[in-house]
Amino acid sequence: MSTEDAGFKLARRRVWVAGHNGMVGSALVRRLAREDCEIVTVDRAAVDLRRTAEVEAWMGETRPDVVVMAAARVGGILANDSYPADFIYDNLMIAANVIDAAHRFDVAKLLFLGSSCIYPKHAPQPMAESALLTGPLEPTNQWYAVAKIAGIKLCQAYRRQHGRDFIAAMPTNLYGPGDNFDLAACHVVPALIAKTHAARESGATTLEVWGTGKPRREFLYVDDAADALVHLLKVYSGDDHVNIGCGEDIAIAELAGLICEVVGYDGALRFDAGKPDGTPRKLLDVSRLAGLGWTARTPLREGLALAYDWFLAHAGEGARRAIGATG
Numbered sequence: 001m002s003t004e005d006a007g008f009k010l011a012r013r014r015v016w017v018a019g020h021n022g023m024v025g026s027a028l029v030r031r032l033a034r035e036d037c038e039i040v041t042v043d044r045a046a047v048d049l050r051r052t053a054e055v056e057a058w059m060g061e062t063r064p065d066v067v068v069m070a071a072a073r074v075g076g077i078l079a080n081d082s083y084p085a086d087f088i089y090d091n092l093m094i095a096a097n098v099i100d101a102a103h104r105f106d107v108a109k110l111l112f113l114g115s116s117c118i119y120p121k122h123a124p125q126p127m128a129e130s131a132l133l134t135g136p137l138e139p140t141n142q143w144y145a146v147a148k149i150a151g152i153k154l155c156q157a158y159r160r161q162h163g164r165d166f167i168a169a170m171p172t173n174l175y176g177p178g179d180n181f182d183l184a185a186c187h188v189v190p191a192l193i194a195k196t197h198a199a200r201e202s203g204a205t206t207l208e209v210w211g212t213g214k215p216r217r218e219f220l221y222v223d224d225a226a227d228a229l230v231h232l233l234k235v236y237s238g239d240d241h242v243n244i245g246c247g248e249d250i251a252i253a254e255l256a257g258l259i260c261e262v263v264g265y266d267g268a269l270r271f272d273a274g275k276p277d278g279t280p281r282k283l284l285d286v287s288r289l290a291g292l293g294w295t296a297r298t299p300l301r302e303g304l305a306l307a308y309d310w311f312l313a314h315a316g317e318g319a320r321r322a323i324g325a326t327g
Contacts, residue, residue: 019071
């Protein structure tokens, strides 16, 4: 059901953004600053969300009214495929500990963030929420996906058994300020921005892109995603998770060309078909979100330019050395 009529009020509530240093979490902090609420954060050095006792002790002391679960171990195809145990264990423990503690300490509302990778590899496009668990997952990120599916089910279980207002949202591929540009762990947009910048700086005449360039992906600017999440906190209370996206996709080859334009690189693209493509297409059906009154605002090219500006201003020499020269 929707709570659009009554609405959920954030005013004068303590809102814990779990994972506030990450790309999504920092965008949520920026967005929530416009609300009349108290934003609560804690660094991972102080509280390891994988450790039950630490989570319960901090929650018992802090007593947030609202929890937004943006904390997770995340990464691209290479990271997921290289560290499957880390991805499934860390994300399972984070979800279980925070959701259970939210119940134990009477949190008024919790929003769990998943990922579009929860859907079957060959799900009908665009992927509706009902596609969940209707087929096999993409093998390269199945560990992360299983943990995120478990988080959705935890929210549903606590709603059913304890009447908790715990909801879940499934964002599409996100990008923007605060992204991770480490090629060993990052997603496609930051990887392409970093590699294209390095190629331009080094004068490389070609730029290697993983895969065939044929897969299609949907990309949403992270500040748009944060706005959608705050909107869901206010207007939605239901058992089903809600997709968050822009409703449009683009081929990786087209994306690479667009990033070359933004960065100012005029070399040739070389596609390495020996590298995995992942799921052929990932486009979310965002009709449920639109029905709740929210649509994306930032066009892809504008968002990529903002992301590149952030990279230039904040990535720093250490991050750029990690990127390395490519071409």
